[in-house]
Amino acid sequence: MFKPFALALGALLMLTACSDKGATTAEGKDAPAAGDITGAGSTFFAPLGAKWAETYKDTTGVRLNYQSIGSGGGVRQIKVKTVDFGATDKPVKPADLDETGLLQFPIVMGGIVPIVNLPDVKSGQMNLTGPLLADIYMGKVKRWDDPAIRALNPGLKLPHLPITVIHRADGSGTTFLFSNYLAKVSPTWKAEVGAADALEWPAGLGGKGNEGVSAFVKQTLGSIGYVEFAVAARTGTAVANMRNHDGHMIAPSIEAFAAAAAGADWANAPGNQLLLLDQPGAQAWPITGTVFIVMHKKQDKPASGRAALTFFDWAYTNGDALATRMHYVPLPPEVKQMMRAQWSQITGPDGKPVYAPATPAPAVAASAASAQ
Amino acid sequence: MSLQSARHPDPVDPIFRGLAFAAATTLLLTLGGLIVALMIGGWPAISKFGFGFLTSSTWNPVTEVYGAAGPIVGTLITAVLSLAIALPIAVCVSVFLTQYCPKAIAQPVSTAIELLAGIPSIVYGMWGLFVFAPWFARTVQLPILTSLDPESFWGKLLAGVPNGANIFTASIVLAIMILPYMSAVFRELFRSIPPQVREAAFGLGCTSYEVVGSVLIPYVKKGMIGVVMLGFGRALGETMAVTFIIGNSHRFPDSLFASGSTLASTIANEFNEASGVHLASLIALGLVLFLITFTVLAIARALLSSQRY
Numbered sequence: 001m002f003k004p005f006a007l008a009l010g011a012l013l014m015l016t017a018c019s020d021k022g023a024t025t026a027e028g029k030d031a032p033a034a035g036d037i038t039g040a041g042s043t044f045f046a047p048l049g050a051k052w053a054e055t056y057k058d059t060t061g062v063r064l065n066y067q068s069i070g071s072g073g074g075v076r077q078i079k080v081k082t083v084d085f086g087a088t089d090k091p092v093k094p095a096d097l098d099e100t101g102l103l104q105f106p107i108v109m110g111g112i113v114p115i116v117n118l119p120d121v122k123s124g125q126m127n128l129t130g131p132l133l134a135d136i137y138m139g140k141v142k143r144w145d146d147p148a149i150r151a152l153n154p155g156l157k158l159p160h161l162p163i164t165v166i167h168r169a170d171g172s173g174t175t176f177l178f179s180n181y182l183a184k185v186s187p188t189w190k191a192e193v194g195a196a197d198a199l200e201w202p203a204g205l206g207g208k209g210n211e212g213v214s215a216f217v218k219q220t221l222g223s224i225g226y227v228e229f230a231v232a233a234r235t236g237t238a239v240a241n242m243r244n245h246d247g248h249m250i251a252p253s254i255e256a257f258a259a260a261a262a263g264a265d266w267a268n269a270p271g272n273q274l275l276l277l278d279q280p281g282a283q284a285w286p287i288t289g290t291v292f293i294v295m296h297k298k299q300d301k302p303a304s305g306r307a308a309l310t311f312f313d314w315a316y317t318n319g320d321a322l323a324t325r326m327h328y329v330p331l332p333p334e335v336k337q338m339m340r341a342q343w344s345q346i347t348g349p350d351g352k353p354v355y356a357p358a359t360p361a362p363a364v365a366a367s368a369a370s371a372q
Numbered sequence: 373m374s375l376q377s378a379r380h381p382d383p384v385d386p387i388f389r390g391l392a393f394a395a396a397t398t399l400l401l402t403l404g405g406l407i408v409a410l411m412i413g414g415w416p417a418i419s420k421f422g423f424g425f426l427t428s429s430t431w432n433p434v435t436e437v438y439g440a441a442g443p444i445v446g447t448l449i450t451a452v453l454s455l456a457i458a459l460p461i462a463v464c465v466s467v468f469l470t471q472y473c474p475k476a477i478a479q480p481v482s483t484a485i486e487l488l489a490g491i492p493s494i495v496y497g498m499w500g501l502f503v504f505a506p507w508f509a510r511t512v513q514l515p516i517l518t519s520l521d522p523e524s525f526w527g528k529l530l531a532g533v534p535n536g537a538n539i540f541t542a543s544i545v546l547a548i549m550i551l552p553y554m555s556a557v558f559r560e561l562f563r564s565i566p567p568q569v570r571e572a573a574f575g576l577g578c579t580s581y582e583v584v585g586s587v588l589i590p591y592v593k594k595g596m597i598g599v600v601m602l603g604f605g606r607a608l609g610e611t612m613a614v615t616f617i618i619g620n621s622h623r624f625p626d627s628l629f630a631s632g633s634t635l636a637s638t639i640a641n642e643f644n645e646a647s648g649v650h651l652a653s654l655i656a657l658g659l660v661l662f663l664i665t666f667t668v669l670a671i672a673r674a675l676l677s678s679q680r681y
Contacts, residue, residue: 069644071644076647169619169641170640170641171641171643171644171646172645173645198646199433200430200433200434201621204621205533205619205620206620206631208615208616208620212501212616215502216535219505219506220533220534
């Protein structure tokens with residue numbers, strides 16, 4: 001009668017003893033959980049966010065806990081305040097921002113590139129235009145030796161192969177940007193398909209994630225897909241050139257993405273809602289995207305808001321080299337400066353800004369230097 | 373009550389009974405809560421599209437019009453196909469293990485089958501995408517595509533993009549996933565048959581084939597139907613492996629080698645980014661899947677409980 005109780009008590013004691021011990025060692029080794037920054041959202045931002053966080057922790061001891069749950073999820077999470085910031089590939093509409101008291105600002109950029117799988121066609125050999133890409137994705141251009149493709153690629157031997165269209169199966173910021181670009185350059189696409197983070201695709205089949213799309217393209221002769229530049233660079237699939245707004249045929253590169261950003265008019269974009277699609281500029285890549293950070297303007301806990309902004313300021317100042325190495329594109333220094341100024345809108349319960357960027361002038365110099 | 377406590381003076385007993393009761397009710401409450409949550413979450417879609425949600429195959433996040441017919445059909449086709457592939461093999465495996473196999477080999481083989489059942493589904497998905505699908509495309513789809521007249525019946529049935537991502541390959545991977553589970557339960561069913569039945573059949577002069585086909589299988593038939601339904605239930609809800617190789621298009625599949633989607637794969641794909649009616653429609657898909665699975669499992673339970681094994 002007494003025995004089971006004693007056993008249970010013993011087990012309970014051991015359990016608490018163990019967890020106590022676990023807690024102390026964790027606390028002893030790492031920074032206390034209170035100072036951590038929590039964020040959620042864009043899967044595109046996740047690899048860079050993790051690398052930044054690693055370096056940031058080494059220098060400051062503050063940890064970043066980022067959940068890569070997708071852009072839509074990130075915005076949902078910040079709206080219900082379960083995280084300090086959300087990260088999204090598709091900008092939140094200004095009306096929505098005002099309604100929910102949110103501020104969004106760009107943190108880093110990236111490019112989306114078409115990839116193809118054709119015999120003897122290597123990266124940089126295939127030329128495409130936006131309207132042609134739209135026709136291919138609508139299933140109107142069915143074979144690789146179609147006159148429309150041949151006209152753009154006079155030097156290429158194009159086989160009489162059916163075009164297999166590969167798209168993203170999951171809802172994604174990549175699809176959002178890609179379809180918005182097609183809608184911008186092709187009125188038929190805009191009318192018949194439209195633009196969103198998931199579509200009713202007129203043709204083709206869907207792979208899960210960037211990896212799924214590049215796997216399908218790699219495995220299917222005569223296929224075409226679209227992925228983030230970093231993924232294309234990593235998987236080694238053949239990347240196609242695109243004709244840009246100014247009519248130049250250009251290859252995707254960090255410089256081409258940066259050129260697209262250079263022409264962007266951030267100052268006149270309400271709520272910083274700006275899509276870098278089909279931007280003017282001789283060297284500008286037409287499908288460029290931005291990762292936005294979304295935060296509440298009214299911070300209930302000023303300390304966590306300050307911690308997050310301190311991290312982003314650090315990333316603006318020190319993160320460019322790392323971003324470039326991982327095939328992301330740093331923001332131009334003047335855009336960063338503009339965003340730093342907007343941070344004063346993020347205030348604590350007392351109405352005062354939670355964070356003041358320390359030394360703006362040298363920061364510009366530093367980021368300009370590292371952007372070289 | 374007083375009588376009972378007089379017989380069991382141990383105070384642990386009522387506590388334990390309470391604990392067991394609480395555990396059981398918690399489970400029931402969770403189930404009920406799940407249904408209610410799915411109903412509430414999916415309500416905006418159900419009220420907007422009504423019965424048409426089940427019959428329309430439009431799935432358009434741009435115009436916010438959603439219908440579940442494509443995924444429902446994809447779910448049922450893949451589940452039925454995988455069952456058709458897995459069932460005969462599972463029966464053969466379990467018959468071999470219980471009737472023909474030497475005892476020394478039977479045990480390790482059984483353990484290996486049970487281990488197969490424990491492989492995470494994402495592993496099957498990866499294997500399907502990177503190994504099986506390309507192999508299937510090269511050795512099965514391409515020869516078929518080049519040799520068949522595309523206008524003939526077979527040409528139409530087996531038409532599709534030759535990259536191995538289609539309903540058929542998804543069904544095969546599903547079959548491989550439910551196979552170990554089904555063979556393990558079949559084996560237990562065969563073992564539960566009293567040895568006298570088998571001995572009597574042999575005593576009457578039956579061949580091994582006749583013993584298995586005319587005596588043993590009929591003996592456990594009801595139990596087998598129950599197992600089949602359970603396997604079917606598993607195939608219905610399987611998510612990750614299918615998502616990787618089914619090709620993920622919401623259209624009605626028009627051939628065996630066409631890409632499609634299932635209820636579970638659609639939810640897995642789009643849930644992260646969805647909001648508003650899109651999100652409600654995905655939750656409603658969950659409700660549909662829940663109802664289908666529930667029906668199947670209820671039938672299985674009814675059949676299983678009519679026969680003890």
